Structures are given as C-alpha cells and as structure tokens.
Amino acid sequence: MASEKQQKAIDLSHHLSDLSRARLVSPLKGLAKYMGNPNLIALAGGMPHPSYFPFADISASALVPDSFSLESTPRESALSWVWKLFGAGPKEKTTTITVPKFPSHADDINLAVALQYGTAQGIVQLQKFLKEFVAKVYQPAYADFATLVQTGNTDGWSRTVQTLCNPGEIFLTEEWTYPSALYSSLPYNIKPVAVAMDSEGMRADALRKVLSEWDEEARGAKRPHVMYTVPVGQNPSGATMGASRKKAIYDICVEYDVIIVEDDPYYFLQQGQYKARSERSVETVKNDGDIFLHNLAPSYLKFDYQGRVIRLDTFSKYVAPGSRLGWFTCSPLLAERLERQGETTTQAPSGLSQSLITKLLTTWKYDGYVRWLHGLAIEYRTRRDYFIDCLADEFHLAKSATLEQGLWKGCEVHEGSLKPKNSIIMFEKTAIKTKMFSFVPPTSGMFIWMKIHFENYPSFKAGDEATLEMQLWEKLAEAGVLVAPGWYFSAYVGEAPDAGEGHFRISFSNAEFTTMKKAVTIFGDVLRDFFKE
Template sequence: MSPTNSREKYGEPPKAVDLSHHLSEVSKARSLSPLKGYQKYFNRPGMIMLAGGLPDPAYFPIANLSADTLVQDSFDLSAPPALPQPSSSPFSWLWNLFSSSSQVPRPTERTAHISIPKYPPGANPAPRPPPGSPIALAQALQYGAATGIPQLSAFLREFTEKVFQPAYSDWETLVHVGNTDGWSRAVQTLCNPHEFILAEEFTYPSALASAHPFDVRAAAVKIDGQGMRSDDLRSVLEGWDEEARGGKRPHVMYTVPVGQNPTGATMGAKRKKEIYDICVEFDVIIVEDDPYYFLQEGAYVPKDRRSSGAVGGQKEEDEEAFLARLAPSFIKFDYQGRVIRLDSFSKTIAPGSRLGWFTCSPLFAERLERQGETSTQGPCGFSQALVAQLLTQQWGYKGFIRWLRGLGAQYTFRRDYMVDLLHEHFDMQPTTTVSSGAYGWGGEVYVARAKAKALPKGRGGNGFEKSQIGEKQDGNGKGKILFSLIPPTSGMFVWLNINFEAHPSFKSTSSAQDPPAQTLEEKFWLALAEAGLLVAAGLLFSAERDADGSPSSGSDANVGHLRMSFSFGEHEIMKKGIIILEKVLREFFEE
C-alpha cells in the first residue's frame, strides 16, 4: 500500500505497525533503568525528593553560561557575482582561528548575546520542567532523561513535523549524541551477531566500523547518480543465498541518501518511494543517516552558464520554496514506522556539540531510550542548553530555517568553486556514453583528460605540446580519460573515479602476482600525500570488507576513487590543492 493510498483509506495518517520482530536479542533484554523509572514522579507537586543521587545545583560551579552567536541572516542567500579574495571570504574568521600568524583581517560579524543562568526568573524548579519554561542550568546540567531537556525536545518535535512531515501519526523524536552514536544504537537495537546490513557499495566507513565488532557485515548495493539503486537492491534481496553468503537475508538497511558519503549524490522522491516499497515487500528496516540534508546544493551549472546572483543555477527563494525544493526524507513516505531517521547538528551548528536526534516509531524510540539510559544518558547538558537557547529564544523555527538557507548557499558556492577549478586545470567534457565500471551512473557525467602543456617560448611552434597522456588515444582520437565525476548535488565532497586503465602499468598491476598493498590507487594516494595534498582514498569507503573488517578492493581493477572535501579550505587552499592534483596526476600517468 502506498503512502497516498494509506491516507485515503484511513482519512488521516495511520499508526506505526508492529515491527517488534526486528529487535535484536540484546535490545529485547533491556529493561527500564531502575532509577530512571522514578522520573515520572519528578514533577508531582509537593513531592519530597530523597530517592536519586542528584547533586544539589547550588554546588554546580557554573552560575551563568553565555555566548555571542551569529545572527540568523549572517550569510547571503546568493553567491557573490565574482570570486572573493581570501580576505573577504565569509569563513575567513574561522580560518584565522587556526592560523595565528595570518595577516588576513576578519570581516565584521553581526552577533547576538545569549545567556543562560542557573536560576532564571520564572523558571520551574522541578527537575523536569514543562517545555515552555525558561532554560535553567540547574536543570540542564543535572542528571536527566535520555530523551533530552524538554525545551529542546519540543523544538525538535515541531521542526520534524513541519520540515520532514512523517506519514504516520504516532512518531516520536529522541535526542542522541550525534549520528555516529545514533547509528551505533540502531545496530545494537536491530542486529544480532552474524547478520548482514544493506549499504551503498561506497559508504561512510565509520558506520561499517561501528557494526563490525558486533559481527554485523555489509552487503553492498550498487549506486548511481542518485545513490543506492532500487533495481540492484531488489536483485540483492531476491537473489540472496544464505549458504553462499554465510548469513540470513538482511532485514536492516543503512543509507546516506542526501550528500551520499562519499559521492555527494542526492536521492530524489521517486527513488525513495521505489526503495521504500521494496523494503516493505522484503520487510527491511531503513536507517536514514541524513547529516547533510540541508546542504542540498542542486545541480552544478558550468561557470559560463551561471546567472549572476544565482546559487547552483537557482535564483534566491523564500522559505516555502526552499523547503519544497529539498528532496523529501524517507519518513515522508513511511506509513508503517519502519524508518529510523538520524539528524545531527554537526553540519548545521557544530560537530563538537555532539547533539542530534532520532525520528522513529514508539517501539524503536522506547528501545533506543532504554539503551541511552545505561550508556550516554542524555547528551551533554552544556550543548543542550546552548543549542536549545539559540533555537528557541534567539532564532526560533523561522530563524533556524533562514540560517540553514544561508549555510546551504555558502556550501553551494564552495562546491561550484572546486568543480570550476577542475574545469580550469583539466579538459573536462560532459558525456553520457561512458558505461563501464563505476562510470555507468546514467545522466550527465564529466570526463577529464589532460590539457595541453605550455612550452617555453621558441619551442614547439604555437607554444603548446600534447601531453604524453594525450598521445594515448581512445577510439575517438582523443586523449585517454584520466578521471570522471558527477558533480555533487549535496554535502561536502567531490568524488573522483580515476581511470587506471590509462596507466602504463595497468596490465601488470591487474595481474594476480601483484600484492594488494601495491595497487595503483594506493600508490597514487601516497604520491598526492608526498606532494602535499591529503585526500581520502576511495578504498576506505568500500562496503565490501574482508573478515577482519578491512576494505576489500573488489573486482574492478581499472577504477580507483578519491574523495576531496570542499567544506573547510579557503579558496586559495582549494586552488593550490587542485594544482597539486593536476601535477601529480599528469606525472603519475606518464610513468
């Protein structure tokens, strides 16, 4: 039954179905923490509290927590018409924090002051005050429920309902200590030893590392320009051979559908509906890890076709248009409660806040809460207090949306700049004809060849010569393809597919006699590092793993991968990095 049909049948969003058979044996064994069970009595009027080991807030040495925060509209909603110099970059102030010797002046910041006292006027003295109460350090820094402080929980509930629009009625939100913690809890709640999870063939390596100690392995599903392919997901599930695989068919999926890490792909509504319907058919729980959701940059538009004042080829938009443009979450199609969504403030406020939240069914929320009670409890009280004060008292819902819009515009500008640099330093052309190996993603793919090198005056007639790589012609009489990419549409990374078939030693390297440690990808990564450019080697992201958890190179020996981040470096830093990439790539393929 589709979400639309479900709403038509019930007249309103249905409740989550019973999916308790997916709980792991460890999760089933969790009981209510004895001391946490007392919390339901905390707010009863006149209750004398002598049960728990709560320290007296009078002994907390922090009397007031305050900060100067950037205002909600700190960043423009459209990219500057011309590339700024590092001195005028909106992130120069951040770069200077890590470069004390820098002479680059910081731009003027517009800030607002927030302050959280231990005992604010009008605060409810109860350990668990109502959501509308002022935030008090006496409560935020106290032992608390694993659900989070009430003021933050109420904001997350409102935000999730308005932005993500779950398709069933009894969903719940629950705080966690960032998405890595959220995924780790999900693994322990859903998976037993010797089981498999479904994951994109290239995925976030820490997610695999979190599952490995529990003897939970990944079954790779092929990807394309939208991330996980629905046709290959069906193929993996239908063709599952327990004896050959050494385990039962997976009943849990891990996916990063927006800003897919490492490829930067964005999964659209149609693909999500297809995957959700397959998961209903095969009874699979979807864990949606979505830290880059608000960094949806849209399709890359080449510099010569980019309108002035546009970001990602799009003109400035209002709040409603911004939210409507974003690819919907899986939970918008989830009418059964089989999606556990992970959201994080790491990419939208700060990674060090270690703060995020689950959106899931009451069944999963209750089990995840039981686990939190005996592990992390609630996230850090300082983080919760500051973030809650920022979101509820200073920005509000609309202010946070405005912040997210500005943030997305800035990362779009950075994405465009890095891809522009690749166009500048390589002969890059769009194509739809490349169909082998990791290039067969469908849609427009950019392929890169070496540019002709300039010669000193007096040599070579017109001042240019062909690259030695260019002399290795393909069937069209052009130079060999060095790498290809689909420009990312979300997130923080550019993913390059390196065509090692163009390397002179390709045949010998693909021989079985060569040790795995000497693969061309590893050699190339090391050459870049020695030249002063550190990127992430593609092998780290492979879902195919050996028994010890180390990445497996797989069978596609002619393709390697690199992940480059455009999220942190200044424009000049990115430019220097691409210059190193071009030089090392040229020299490496001319060996």
Template sequence: MDMNNQIKDYSTFISKRGSLKKPSPIREIIQLVNLPGMISLGGGLPNNSTFPFKSLTVELKDGTSLELKGSDLDEALQYSASYGLVKLNKWLKDLQVRNHKLNAETAGKEWNLLISNGSQEAISMAIEVLCDDGDSIISEQPTYSGTLSILRPLQLNIVGIEIDQFGMIPSKLEDTLANWDHSKHKFPRVIYLIPTGQNPSGSTMNLERKKALYNICSKYNLLIFEDDPYYYLQFGELNDNSSDTKLDLGESLISMDVDGRVLRFDSFSKILSSGLRLGFVTGPQYLVEKIQFHEQSASLHASGLSQAVAQALLYRWGFENWDKHLLSIQNFYRQRRNTFISLIEKHLKGLVEYNAPTAGMFVWMKLNGVTDTKSLISEKAIEKKVLLVPGIAFYPDQTQPSPYVRASFSVATEEQMDEALKRLSSLIKDQ
C-alpha cells in the first residue's frame, strides 16, 4: 500500500446536515471548567450537592468491588465533555495504539476517539454527518439489520455486495464500482463493513481479504466504516485445539489505514455489558470532531455513570487483566460454538448448509429446499416455540426472498439448543 491516495480534504465527504453541525458554545465551555485556576460562571451545571447519591459500589465476580465516591462520583453524576470522561478516553486511546498501530503522539491531532452511548449511536451519528438523502452507500449483503434501520429512513441507495465465509467479495465490489451507472445514482462515498464474526453471517475477513478491500476503497476514494463489535470474540477454527494463553486479534482495517479513510466502531456490549451502552468511534480527527458536534446536539455525552464504572474497572485491571478477561470470553464462546455445531450435525445434517464461524455468536444457515424462510421462521417456527431470524431481515432489498436463517448460540443452554434444532429439523422436513 502506498500513500498516493491519502485524503487531504475531508470536507468533500461531509453531508449537508453534517456541514451545518457547529460546536455548542456551552458544550465547548465544559471542556475548560477543570483547567487550573479557572473560575466558571459560564456553565449551566447543576450543583452536585443537590444530588441524593453519596457513593456507588459495584461488586465484581472475582470478589472485589469498585466504589465511586467523592470527586469520582461527582464527575460521574455531572455533565461532562462530549468526547467522554478524560481518563476513560485516554485509556481507550492507549488501547487503540496498542491494538491498531495508531500513533500515540498524534492522538487528538491526526486521529481522535469519541465515547458514545453504544456503537449503534456512533454509527447513526456518522451516517448523519456523511450521508445525504439520495446518496449511495455500499454494504455487505446480508448485513446488520440495526444499521439498515438507520439507513432506510434516509432514503439512501443501499447497494449490497455478496459475501462468502471471508466477508465481502472483492471482485464483486470492484465490478460494481467500475461499472457504476452515474446517471441513475450518486457514486458512493462510504462503505459499511463488519469484518469479524459478521452479523448475521458469522463471516470473518482474513488479512488478504482486508487488504484487497482496502485497496479497492483507496482506488475509488471511499470512506470505510469498520464496525467491529465482535473483534474481541475471536476463537479460531472448529478443530483448533491449541491452548489460548496469548491474545492474538490480528490486523484491523484501521491498522492498515495509510490514507486516513477508516472510521472504526468498537463496543463494550459483548465484553463488559450491553446495558452499560458504551461504544467508541476512532478515526481521522476531522471526521470524529464532526461526529462530536452531532453528539453535542443529540445526547450531550455518553452516560457518566456507565463511563465511570468502566473507567474504574479498566484502570483497576490494566491491560494484563483486560487480556485475561478477553481470553476467558473467547474460550466461553468457543465452547458454545463447538457445542452448537455438533448439534447442527446431529439434527440438521443434509438439511442445511453453513460455515462454522471463527468469531462472534451467529451461525448463518441455508435451508435446503426452502426458497424463502420468512413465513417458516416468522410463523411456523414461532408456533413450534423456537426463535430464529429469517434471512430477509438482513438484506437491503427486503423484497428479495432468502433461504437463510440466523441462529445465535450465545444464550441458550445446551439442552435448549438441542431441542430448538430438533424442532427446526422437523419444520424443514415438513416443507
């Protein structure tokens, strides 16, 4: 990869809505309140002494506890900067430097990080900032239904590109872009990718696939949304019995980003708690700042209490215990994946086609002899008391029939998995 296509002017990517987003004068003041010697008469902060909370204690499963009190609790309960709590933002920047080869010296200058109320909010804000009604956007097909729910009301031309077990197929993307009909639709500025344990397909891009897709995006000057909530849920091949004692996450798209064209979306939902509603977006400073302006006008900032709990835990752990926690999660989901695949072989062999995922929490199954799973899954399966998601839910064009279903192995017990797949087997055989 070279830097011949390095982006010099990000303003050409910004939507009309995004260009109108300006910093809030009051929000900008909040960033100055804690400067040494500063006396603030300019903010609209309520007085912390009126809040009824004295302390907050969170008990951990290892027998220890986290206690928020004094200035730490005051910070958690008060309005804060839209980029997030300063110490948590710093920890996450250090994490991104460690995992993705970002330059620590240029954090906040060439690149920056914003903490959001879950990665879904960050994706939604980024789309608002970068896409106008009638614009085109490239996605995998199938892709995450939650993102489709953001895109559809904006009346975007969503162009789905076929995937295989390693994600979006580069030749399909190249062909689509090279033969774009400019008379019908605007040429896309953004491509949306889920590189690890893709929802719904479970596909994971290998390094060769990531490089190929990045090079195409560089050639056609597309911004890349790297939505990676399952990045830390990588657990390897089905028959890989190696002992996991060292965390190996592989290269990300942002780690190979020499052009400055990747916005990366991370989430705590799968590794700390989905209810904390904490995510973070990392990318070029200009773009992250525009998203931050949107955050100022939308929700001011992510939950202070959620941030404070995460901050206390992560500083308690440090990177060594963070890695140990991730390894335990990977082992947990590896075992569940293995169990689920063995039960598919037991009940559905010959009835479905699938690839065993190497990350995430989903198996994408094609039902043999079924051209459209919508009524089967949305009606008959529910009658049989088994919940799955029909493939049509994940397609940009929801008029297109799909023979696929998405199954999740994250929550059900082994006994429940066994019974659910037995019921699905009966349904397929009855077709």
C-alpha cells in the first residue's frame, strides 16, 4: 500500500449532482489573498464585537479518559449512575477544562473565535486533531485526503446525497438500513435499491449482480453511482464487515465507478464475539491503544487509493448526540462541494460544541481519546452480554446449526422458545413448543436485531407478518417496553422482502441494567401471551 499512498485521489467530479454544480465557488473567494495580512481591518462582515458575547469563558467538569475500566463484566460502575441520581454514588473522577474568551497564548482554543462567525471548516485546532486522528486510525490509502466538520452523520448524509444525486436517481444500500438515510433522500425522489446481506453486511456477489444486471429501462433510472453503507455494527442488523469483503466491494465500486458513503458511527463499538455466561470469565484487556485499534475492522478509507470514499464520523456515540458534531473524510474535491453545501444551511457546527469538545480532545490527547474509546467498547460489550444473559434467563435459548444462507449465513443463530417450566403450561393449551424469536449476537454496535417467528403464531396466514409485527409492537408498548419495529428499517420501500418473519430492533445502549432485566421479563410475558392467542 506504500506506493498507493503517494497517489493522489483521482478526479471524480463527474459524480456531482446538478445542484452541487450550480453552487458557486464562494463569491468572496477573492478575499483569501488579503486574509493573510495580520493588519487587515475587516469591515466586511456583520460580526459582533466579542465583548458583546455574554460568556467570558466556558468550562466543563470533564471525565478522565480511563473512567471506564477495561474489565469486562457487569459491575458497580455500570450501575453507578442510578446511585448518583440520588446523590448516593461515588463521584465521577473529573478535571476542569476551560475555554476563555481571551486566552494567554495565541494558539490556544479561543472562545472569542469559536463564538464568532467562522468558516464551515470549523476551528483550526479541531481541524488539526481530526486530520491527525484520521491519518493514524483509518490510514487512508492516498495522501491528500481532506476532513470537514458537519453537524452529525444525518447532516453528513443529507449533504452528501444532495451533492452526488439528482432527483430520480437510485442509490445502493443494505436491504435493512438506517431509516433517516431513507427519509433524507426519498422526498427528493432519490430512492434506494436494496442489496442482499449476510453476516458481514452487504454481499459482494449481490452487489455485482445488481450492478451488472442493471436494466436502465426497467428501473427507470441509470445504474447507481452512489452507495450508502453502515459497515460496522450495521444498523439495524449489527453485522460487521471485515477487510477482505471491504476490499472486494471496493474493487467492484472501482469497476462500476461507484462512490462509497461509509456511515460509521459504531466503529469503535466493536465488541468481539458473544460468549454464554457459563463460558465467560472476568478478563482485563491490556491498556494498549495500538492493539485495540489494530483489532478493529479497517475503514474503507484504507483501500481507497482513488478517493471514492466519503466517510462519515460522528461524536454522537463517543461524546454525546447533543454535541451535533461530526466530520467527513474524503477527497479535497468532494470536501469543497460539501463545504459549499454546508455554508447555506448549518454554516459551521456550534462554536460551543466545537470549542468544548476540542478542548476535551486536546486535553486528553490522542492516546487519552483512544483509551476513552476502548473503555466504551468494553462497556457496550458488557451491556450486550448482560442483555443476552437476561434473554437466556427468560427463555430457552438454543443454538442452531451454522446457517448456509440468508442474513445470518455462517452464523449459529440463537433461537428463543419457552423455558421448560412454562412450556408445561403452554403444552396443555397449544401442544407446540414454539420457536418465538431468533437472533445472532451482534459483534458491534448498540442493537439486537431479532426475528420474530410469526409463522408459529397460532392463526398465522401468509401475508399477516406486517400486521402481526405492529400488533406485537403495540402490545409491548402498552406493557411498557418500546422497541423499534422492523418495517421501519426496510430498504425495500413499499415491498415485503422477508415473508413469514417480522423483526424488532432492540437497543441495549441506554437503559440501566436493572431496567434491561425488567424489560426482558415484560418482553417474555407479552411474547408468551401473544403466541398463546
């Protein structure tokens, strides 16, 4: 890959939408040559004097990077939040970070600058951190990649789809996908075409089939030139794609000239394989950021010698969703167009977010942030394990043989049915030991993607799936547990690809451990009752 690194991104400007082409180069671009003059008196913009900003400084009690241990079992810290609510728990270990309006060093993060109108590129200290972070962690295959801030990956994809797609075009995506990605594009009459998945996410053979057999006339649209993909902790399926699959898909995208939009919010929540409680032991992972990062599936950027990847990163899952801060990594040509697109909408992300988070990152430094990410990965592993343990307590979980095809090809599937003691009661009524649901424990992300076996519903008739999915969803909601119904994630807009099965996406990212336990108990009650009907 060393020789490819020298290569510059190729010119992919033929992918730009008419809308993006119509955006002018900033008409005041001519100013740039004067802006270098430190004595320049700027009377052009409507900028308030910084003394009129009502904050003299902003501060935060920031958690330390090793707030979460690398030990991987449910434990006190996971429960500590409840205690804190009642003022009884141990205090979080924090340090104070401050961003002053008038810092003593010119290079320091400056609130007067962060609160002023800025370019859509964001504050310079953040630009610097992100560029270095991307270079070290994702290792793009070409040298002159660009990073550009945005206000979260929904904004990121929304800007991207408008920059690349004309109304009437179709983009490639996984058969199950992030709903907001669809709702960002559908009103513009830009629709998805679903590509079949397996346990690693999008299938390379299925992608080639869609592209090679594309019938422009039958489809009413030219062959797709944009792909939207969530390759790690895929939303909603939880699938994670390894290096060889990514290389195969990248090569197909080169062959068919497709831009890959890699939406990767869960990248650092790669948790490893689930082990049943009985097979698990307390283990403390070595605190070594390089090893942690090395064990992660690579980004598409690592294969991107042509600059055809637009990667979307967000701080939503690692700092907070309310930060509304994330960034693009892509070729300079695409970054310039995305910046223009941002100038007439969000402008720059909030200066309060930018400055506080940059101060946090530069205080923690690169190593500290990687340690923080590592701690979170272990936390989410613990949450996943705990949630599945709860399912194992509530249901009889049996492992299937390795599947030969479908979404879970190559996996052992956990199949949930009644526990023996309950079965006895059931058997009296239905004389069926019902397989009610199945799932594969995710290796990344925040969600269990659960198939509900409606074919085992007593009065089931083919075609009932959608209705039953919503009926069961509603019964759960009425019983006090809210999950996400599967239809919401379907990229077969208006079609039903998956006869005989419904799905729920269940999140283990947010609830307290005791609450997760309670939710699974309610889930058990509702499910048993439902399958009895």
